[in-house]
Amino acid sequence: MTNTRTxxxxxFDADGRLLYVGITTNPDTRWASHKRSAAWWxxxxxxxVDWHSERKDALAVELRxxxxxAPLYNMGGAPSPLRELAPGEQLCPMASADRFFAETGDRFGKGRMHMHEAxxxxxxxxxRxxxxxxxxxxxxGTELVRRFGVSLGTVRRAMGHLVDAGLVVRRGMGSGTRYFIAEEAPLLSAGWVPARLRNPGQSDR
Incomplete structure (x- = not known):
């Protein structure tokens, strides 16, 4: 790993809530990218901004x-409960591997699902x-975070899958967003299956 000043x-939003955390060697370029594509922008x-003399140190702090x-929008970057702790890190209630596996069984391992898919x-x-x-x-979202032991971003991504499948409808925007079971939800004989597992080679990340 290259040691580069990072x-x-x-x-943060207007209420002081942490929206996103990241690392970069070029803030202006990275933020321009966020401005073009990030829903939270x-x-x-x-x-x-805090500068670190080595990239590995910035990565460790980012993980912690x-x-x-629990940044609201670190979806893809939210770490797996299997990932090792950052130096000096203590697990918090929002990152409970025991809770996650108790609720999802072997979907994450043998089932080859990502956390949000499981x-x-x-x-x-x-x-069903x-x-x-x-x-x-x-x-x-708070109840699901507590149930599964994951970040709010991971919960939101899971709900997005159910919305896309027609099982759940989304009402409202921002902090007022609510989800409801669809009145005409499709009848499923089996569980929800990610497209990439139905069609090998396709990515849902």
Whole structure:
């Protein structure tokens, strides 16, 4: 790993909530990329930057922040519960491997699903077996974070899969977003299966 002076940056919204954490050697270029494509960019009101003399040190801090502060939009970067701890890190309740595996079984390992896919599959089963009845409000993001032991970003990504599958409908925007079981949800004889597992070679990351 190259030892390069690296910036660790954090974007916050107007209420001080941490939106995103990342690292870069060129903040201006990286932020221009966020401005073009990041859903959270319009919400950003403040940014902090801390420079580290080595990239590995910035990576360690980034991991610790993701695991313990749960940025709202670090979806793809949210670490797996199998990933080793950063130096000096203590696991927090929002990164519980025991809770995740108790709820998702072997979907993550033998099933070859990503974390957000495994959660979507479990919730699909809840819908199919009537634990989440048609028209009912889905559990809140906080409740699902507590249930599965993952970040809010991972929960949101899982819900996005169910919306795309027509099982769940999204109402509202931003912090007022709510999810409901679709009135005309498709009848499924099996659980939700990621497209990349139905069609090998396709990526859902």
């Amino acid at each position: 910036a660790l940056y954090r974007f 319009p919400l950003a009101e403040r940014v902090t 922040i993701i695991r313990t502060e 959660i979507a599959d479990v919730l699909c089963l809840d819908i 077996e009537g634990r989440l009845p048609v028209g009912a409000a889905c559990p809140s």
